[in-house]
Amino acid sequence: MLSDETLEILSGIDLEIKKGDSLAIVGRSGSGKTTLLGLLAGLDTASDGSIFILDRDLSNMGEEDRAALRAQHVGFIFQSFQLLSSLTALENVMLPLELRGDKNAKQEAEEFLQRVGLGERVGHFPHQLSGGEQQRVAIARAFACKPSILFADEPTGNLDTATGQNIIDLLFELNRSEATTLIMVTHDDSLAARCNSTLRLESGRVSA
Template sequence: MSNKTAIKVSNLTHTVTSNTGNLTILKGINMEINEGESVAIVGSSGSGKSTLLGLLAGLDVNTSGDILIYDKPFSQLDEEQRAIIRGQYVGFVFQSFHLLPSLQAIENVMLPAELKGDKEARSKAEALLDKVGLSHRLTHYPNQLSGGEQQRVAIARAFASQPKILFADEPTGNLDEDNGKLIVDLLFDLNHSQDTTLVLVTHDNDLANLCDRQLVMSAGQLTEKSL
């Protein structure tokens, strides 16, 4: 782990408009995460954890405040500019997989590397799918895979771009115990071997306890949990 700051958040707020008026989900969030750190964001359902993760990854736009990704003002960029930063730095594992249904498992995993023009995209994708125990499923489409298999394809895809920061939203939420352990091992292997910054949202206390730090989200505010 280095002392370089990978993520810096200052006075971050996020308000959405609902039928009953404005709802403030995040209220003045401040945090710093160093390169190579593993951080779990924990808290009850509806506390704003996944909203925060989506903002950090540039998948949504905050109402006010600043997000810096490697000193780049992420929150002030337009969608096209954010997409460039995401491509350079960010991998994301969604709870609901977000695989492209018309692409085979191997094609889903190849996509990030192909978009970067990597001529070894296929061989790297094959190696990653082998690593997640799916070398026998390369040509299967998402609807031919179980939920656990789809999650493993999604994680292989997130690894394919060799991200400097990996965000994961309930990465073990849809997995049985054995596959959950496999995924946890993979996440922390990437964190340790490539100094990848790992930021995950989880309800799993065992997973959270493996991280360097835990941040607790409650009523839209973030506090550090003393370990």
């Protein structure tokens, strides 16, 4: 039997993130971290309140406009990599560039794969790459679009400690070099400590 009660996942969230800053969203499983990330990125819509990206109010935009804003200004790194198995590393990085009509897609994709240390692996498919290499392809894909904001959901969750540390070093290095605002969900307090600020959630609310 379905309840008539409203399920409140997030409440009372009030934050401002400046250009070039890095923010860690932390909290226990079920605290609302990934939900907040999805709202901030415009992947989901809030039932109340406003979210602004680059002075544009997401609540006043339709899905097509939000998708266009994401394509132009937003990058994503997912815990599960989200690479297309039928495409090579190079083609995976090129895809979002081609979708937005970038005429130099191949050159830019090759450049970023070089920067993440995969210059010799551009022709390999995801199943031919290790977990760390796949995550580096995902990072290259995200940064190749030169996003204003990068969202990362547990970017090292599927990696061993050593590989995860290398990925994080690379993430912050590229964050600094490209002046990209970084917003990440993580369970790792040591990783959160490397960000400029931390937002801790507990049962959908900001915890002190």
